[in-house]
Amino acid sequence: MTTPSVEEFQATAERYCGLFTREEPIQASDIWTFRDLLLRLIFHITAVESHQQAGEHENDGPSNEEFARAVKKLKALPFDYYRVVFDPHDFEEKAEPVTGSLSDDLADIYRDLAEGMALARDGHIDDACFHWALTYRSHWARHAVSALAAIEIHRTDRCESAE
Numbered sequence: 001m002t003t004p005s006v007e008e009f010q011a012t013a014e015r016y017c018g019l020f021t022r023e024e025p026i027q028a029s030d031i032w033t034f035r036d037l038l039l040r041l042i043f044h045i046t047a048v049e050s051h052q053q054a055g056e057h058e059n060d061g062p063s064n065e066e067f068a069r070a071v072k073k074l075k076a077l078p079f080d081y082y083r084v085v086f087d088p089h090d091f092e093e094k095a096e097p098v099t100g101s102l103s104d105d106l107a108d109i110y111r112d113l114a115e116g117m118a119l120a121r122d123g124h125i126d127d128a129c130f131h132w133a134l135t136y137r138s139h140w141a142r143h144a145v146s147a148l149a150a151i152e153i154h155r156t157d158r159c160e161s162a163e
Helices: 006-021 030-049 064-076 102-121 125-158
Strands: 081-084 098-101
Touching (some): 006 030, 064 102, 081 125, 102 125
């Protein structure tokens, strides 16, 4: 088994962001690519989290217009909305499950990864790792896990064959 590495995380983040920045539209079958990339990102995040140094460098992620285009590109996926429990460990909470959005999950992850990629491209890998780790813990971990759960349940319950 391979061990988590920053290099593999960065390469996977580049591939993930590339789905949003490529000229070709996102296809329904890209849902399986998103699944594979999310699994790789989560596997390699532990290597990224070991870089706990932040400098003074600004990260420059997608603009609001680029983000809106990213969300629009995801409309070809086989589904968007799904049900999710916000905190599976809070047994005191009586709230009903809420509606999750696969396009929101995947686009939010794109934004967080792209901001780190901008730092990495400028040669600030420690800052990129700090950004990725911070945003993972504070934001995109929940999006990734919710998206993966929705995709896997779709695959196992609703698809005759997954690519």
